[in-house]
Amino acid sequence: MSDIEIRTLADTEWRESLALFRAALHVTPPTDEQWAVGSRSYEPGRTLGAFCGDTLAGTAFAWSSDLLVPGGAVVPMAAVTRVGVRSDFRRRGVLRELMRRQLADVADRGEVLAALRPTEPVIYGRFGYGQATRGAKTVAAPRNAVLRPEVSSGGRVRLVTPAEALAVMPGIYERAGRSRPGTMARPSYWWTVAYERAFAADEHIIVAVHSGPTGDDGYLMYRPTPGALPGTNATLAVDDFVAAAPDAVYGLWRFLLGVDLVDEVTVWTRPTDEPIAEALTDPRAITSAEHRSDLWLRLVDVPKALAAREYGPATVVLEVEDPLLPSNSGIYRLTPDGATRTTATPDLSLGVDVLAMLYLGTWRAGALTTIGRIRELTPGAAAKADTLFAVPQAAWCGTFF
Ligand SMILES: CC(C)(COP(=O)(O)OP(=O)(O)OC[C@H]1O[C@@H](n2cnc3c(N)ncnc32)[C@H](O)[C@@H]1OP(=O)(O)O)[C@@H](O)C(=O)NCCC(=O)NCCS
The missing domain is CATH 3.40.630.30 (Gcn5-related N-acetyltransferase (GNAT))
Known part of the structure; x- marks a missing residue:
């Protein structure tokens, strides 16, 4: 909506942002004692505010982090948290505008992934997040x-x-x-x-x-x-x-x-x-x-994310759709030698949120094909994707944020 302005909050505005987030979870604002510690948990430059007129109507935050991916590479990642919208401004697109801006910021910083732990799983698939670990x-x-x-x-x-x-x-x-x-x-x-x-x-x-x-x-x-x-x-x-x-x-x-x-x-x-x-x-x-x-992931830079992980002995051509970050949309050939863009005919077609579910090997492409989350364009390709994305140890995050 055009009446929503998103900007990075100054440190003097962080406390109001935290109060807003806590209110969204039905918790009282931070006391002076709580804020004495809480204020030190804010990484500068990473708190977004959504304003409707002069009112801070919503907020979203992230820490700079990184993620270990199959094969052992470590990839820059934004750890998204403290997302909330005032209950008297809900369902007007405030979250949508915050998510759009935050993903653009994450991409500008060169972070390849974003991650969060949703309070409600129905919300974040539309922004390209998928459940990546259990x-x-x-x-x-x-x-x-x-x-x-x-x-x-x-x-x-x-x-x-x-x-x-x-x-x-x-x-x-x-x-x-x-x-x-x-x-x-x-x-x-x-x-x-x-x-x-x-x-x-x-x-x-x-x-x-x-x-x-x-x-x-x-x-x-x-x-x-x-x-x-x-x-x-x-x-x-x-x-x-x-x-x-x-x-x-x-x-x-x-x-x-x-x-x-x-x-x-x-x-x-x-x-x-x-x-x-x-x-x-x-x-x-x-x-x-x-x-x-456990962790929900968003592949913000799909070519870099795909290139960072190791693959099993199979070759599959994927067509990825990413309406929110269209530069990610395209066709990728994945082999044990890596991932490259291609013009070849795809074997499987899937959304970027579903790619996040495959990325760490948690879900099997074969299983996701049976429920329509993946379209199998070449018979047998889902089974090959299972070999390609398989991991020796179950992925797991274990950090709550
Ligand atoms: C969840 C929350 C952030 C949503 O904010 P919002 O500004 O009302 O959301 P938007 O109006 O931008 O909605 C964007 C889309 O998500 C959908 N959506 C938002 N919240 C939803 C919910 N709780 N359940 C189902 N769908 C939801 C909207 O219907 C809309 O769908 P569309 O793309 O089909 O139009 C807000 O209600 C909130 O602060 N809740 C409590 C705190 C919380 O859960 N924070 C998340 C912590 S990770």
């Missing part, structure tokens, strides 16, 4: 959870103070948190909002660090909720579980499932192919492992 929300009954004797006993686990946690976690994340495709850089601003804010507010959170022969190689953060009545034990909610090597992964699981006086442990997200139930003598001690939406 995570397993895992619930365990620790009383019945005994690790099998073959499973690594792990190293030493120690509880750390907030100050030590803040000092060691970013380094552990960089060393041990980024082996899988789908894992992203956590900017310093992220640590401010995820941890400094929580510690400053005296939230009850525990950080346990795992050390192996080469030093600290994993950690987990959980929030305990004490039992309500005598005889009812606590529950633990793990919000951040960072480890890659089996010793660290199962050393941390062993620690977590061994904490006394706990009836239930919920781990917000773990990779979907982590065999934690099979690591237990009684797999039913994992009472639920629900696969849920």
